[in-house]
Amino acid sequence: MFSLRRSTFAYEPYPVCYATDVFEGPVYDELAQTYPDRKLFQHKPELGDKYSLSERNNADQYHKFLASSPAWGRLHAYVKSKTFVDETLEFLKSHNIDLGLGNFTFVSKARAKRASLLSRIRRMPELGARFEFSAMGGNGGHILPHTDNHNKLITLVLSMNERETWDQAWGGGTEICMPRDRSKIFNHVNFYMGFDDVELLGNYGFHPNQSLLFIKTFNSWHQVSPIHTPSSAPLRKTLTINIERLV
DSSP states (O other), X not given: OOOOOSEEEEOSSSOEEEEEXXXXXXXXXXXXXXXXXXXXXXXXXXXXXXXXXXXXXXXXXXXXXXXXXXXXXXXXXXXXSHHXXXXXXXXXXXXXXXXXXXXXXXXXXXXXXXXXHHHHHHTOOEEEEEXXXXXXXXXXXXXXXEOOXXXXXXXXXXXXXXXXXXXXXGOOOEEEEEESSGGGOOOTTOOXXXXXXXXXXXXXXXXXXXXXXXXXXTTOOEEEOOXXXXXXXXXXXXXXXXXXXXX
């Protein structure tokens, strides 16, 4: 459904993959043009003026939208498959990032209980994929510095704004950062810090049809600085995909 072939990797301070042209042009345009309306989302002000539509946030609207959109439904089915997890792990291994997860049980919601029992008997990790529509407003929308929840293994953030609708001067890029107080670098449990408490190490701008993939580590600090756009500007729209350990 999408490809990370056109990618570059950074390995310090933790692995990050930046990919461009991840969808074929017409596919991306259809997805961007049919991105769900904000009225379907749940507002999450505690996360930085973020809007979320997912299995956990407005689940009924989420499933109705996917059922009504063939393009998004196909992408969702792929992301929620073992094939997607297998291909992502193999892609990372080909770039010297081996998470040691060759033998795992893929868990879908429909068979979670049975899979959980079998994987515990076999002592195999259980993996699943989450699919979230995520958007931020331009009146200071942001994500504070953090490292991601400890059960997340891989995060992909795919931009979903229509072409030529986002001005880079507005911000919106994902920034790699590190605590100024180096004694706080270790962050397995994912506590948040303030923007003034971290040092910026890099910025991946917010461009159409791109993907940013990063590995959850003890020091995978990242953030989105406050966005400031005209009132007529669109939301910063993304698809966030997490491959996570369930057990």
